[in-house]
Amino acid sequence: MNRETLLLRGGRVLDPWTGTDSVQDVRVEDGRISALGNALKPEGAREIDARGLWVLPGCFDMHIHLRQPGRSDEETVETGLLGAARGGFTDVACMPNTDPALDHPFLLIALLEQAKRSGRARLHPIAAATKGRKGESPADYASLFAAGAVAVSDDGDPVRDAAVARRCLELLRSHDRVLIEHAEDPALSGRGVMHEGLVSLELGRPGIPAASEDLCVERDIVLARLTGARVHIAHISSKGVVAALRRARAEGLALTGETAPHYFWFTDEDTRRPDGIFRVNPPLRSLDHQEALLEGIQDGTITVLATDHAPHSPEEKAQPFGQAPPGFLGLETALAASHAALVVPGHIQPLHWASLWTRGPREALGLAPNRIAEGQPADLTVFDPKVKWRVEAARFASKSRNTPFDGMELTGRPVLTILAGQLTFDATRTEESALP
Ligand SMILES: [Zn+2]
Structure with missing residues (x-):
């Protein structure tokens, strides 16, 4: 897991706390959301093309x-x-x-x-x-x-x-x-x-x-x-x-x-x-x-x-x-x-x-809000709403396999999970590097 500076480019930001539903760039730095806006400069950040993806708290x-x-x-x-x-x-x-x-x-x-x-x-x-x-x-x-x-x-x-x-x-x-x-x-x-x-x-x-x-x-x-x-x-x-x-x-x-x-x-x-x-x-x-x-x-x-x-x-x-x-x-x-x-x-x-x-x-x-706002801890879920994939229980991280969804095709899948600025899951890289 690495804490890098990230720039999520052009994702659809969905923030239920503020009602925000708009396309924006999100910059993640030192564990926090450091900037939101359009056409943010990379400034050394790893850019991730988030066009077509949803960015959730x-x-x-x-x-x-x-x-x-x-x-x-x-x-x-x-x-x-x-x-x-x-x-x-x-x-x-x-x-x-x-x-x-x-x-x-x-x-x-x-x-x-x-x-x-x-x-x-x-x-x-x-x-x-x-x-x-x-x-x-x-x-x-x-x-x-x-x-x-x-x-x-x-x-x-x-x-x-x-x-x-x-x-x-x-x-x-x-x-x-x-x-x-x-x-x-x-x-x-x-x-x-x-x-x-x-x-x-x-x-x-x-x-x-x-x-x-x-x-x-x-x-x-x-x-x-x-x-x-x-x-x-x-x-x-x-x-x-x-x-x-x-x-x-x-x-x-x-x-x-x-x-x-x-x-x-x-x-x-x-x-x-x-x-x-x-x-x-x-x-x-x-x-x-x-x-x-x-x-x-x-x-x-x-x-x-x-x-x-x-x-x-x-x-x-x-x-x-x-x-x-x-x-x-x-x-x-x-x-x-x-x-x-x-x-x-x-x-x-x-x-x-x-x-x-x-x-x-x-x-x-009764927990505090986790808004997508400048200065907030960078806890984000990036979701691809278009991708179709087949559930394979055999590939789950879980030690068990008891899912009724095994073999079914679903639409949409998380592609990035960011916890306090750390990538805890990253499907944009190869499957192997997404593993621990
Ligand atoms: Zn119960």
Whole structure:
């Protein structure tokens, strides 16, 4: 990784913080954006022809699973952050459902140490909402936030007891931090393995009703109203959640929500395969849910896209559908898949799409803006919206291969990732030099 002086020539600058959508040169020097404008002089900078490319603030994936500690055969901080850089991300937030769960400051400090050594992306750990993710009592938030936690979550599970969730929210309110809720009612989900609907009935597999997700979110809205705390709903897949979130936000409650690119590409029809490749939680639902997610994005109810990057070993994903662990890789396909599903067909404008990966997550977490402006740290993602490419899981940086996009053609791809002025990914050079 080298910190050179760069001049991005003639790219389309998309800055959701200022609403900027215009062709400009961007000069990067000493880790900062040193100039913006037209016909900037090279002055010794390495010039990159960015004509036809989009220049975004550094993209942020606020929902990934690094499998450290516990399953470093599936992913590590090193491989996860390398995948993030190649996927166009300068920042990622990792979930605490590791083994042990991230409920102690020492665990966060160890992860942040490893992330610093990697240098490929900024890591923002999300701490466990409850001790050991057991759902019994809130973790020690003061020490976790002091150690660098950016939010809390029991992701993988909801905070299932309403009284415990209330206590967590009261504490979070005093820290001005957000609870990220994995919205699910465990009793209603029962032994379900896929979306409950016509396809699950036909296949004879136990279903997870959308009501399971809806019920948890309705409860959280009530608790957000009671406590005044901030709640972010993870991986929304249900139309009921979109409607509930819309109402809650109109009421002025501090709720935000994310959905993931795979929900725009696949439905429960894709889960007919006998193996577990298409198993994910919340499950791929029916078309009416997919349409509601799109409306939720279009009208600003859902302000965040996140991958829920969940590495699993090939052996585990090859098991029969009902036994395979739920989850997909996402880091190295996210920008392309969301661009191809949302921008290419004209559902949303490029600036809106950029916001879902930049401003949306930073606002949900309460982090400072990362504007494209003179003097700002040079955190940039340069994206080629025209290039068509075929997903090859075998070439991923991830230690795992479980992507439902394998073999598919997508339109658009990150070409440069710049973190504090350092190129952490550079596809303009040969493939080899883009590798570590
Ligand atoms: Zn989850």
